[in-house]
Amino acid sequence: MKTTYTISEAEKNFSDITKDVNSEEKPVTIKSPEGTDYDVVIISKKHWDAMQETLHLAKNGVIDQIKEREKDGKFIDFDKAWNAE
Known part of the structure; x- marks a missing residue:
């Protein structure tokens, strides 16, 4: 391409x-x-939407919250939580 x-x-x-x-x-x-x-x-609309979501999360502090939870051990892996029975 x-x-x-x-x-x-x-x-x-x-x-x-x-x-x-x-x-x-x-x-x-x-x-x-x-x-x-x-x-x-x-770029594709799919990638545009993903970038906009990332910017929105960063702007609202969500990414910082995730990083803090990862550091303090309170982070739960999404895939494990989603697939938990």
Whole structure:
């Protein structure tokens, strides 16, 4: 899978790029014309949502709480807790 396109290449191949980004689960960079700083990255909605959730958790201190619980021994592995009978 190609990971970098010029704007004109991206315009011609946009449908294929969106399919690849989702199936390969890798981002694609669209390079701006030489001398400008307008590059963009295309990621899947799934990855966008995951990043937004991580940012939300970090912003609200949840990640810090998890790290503290891991340190003080009060952390419960989610998979073990979920699968406990």
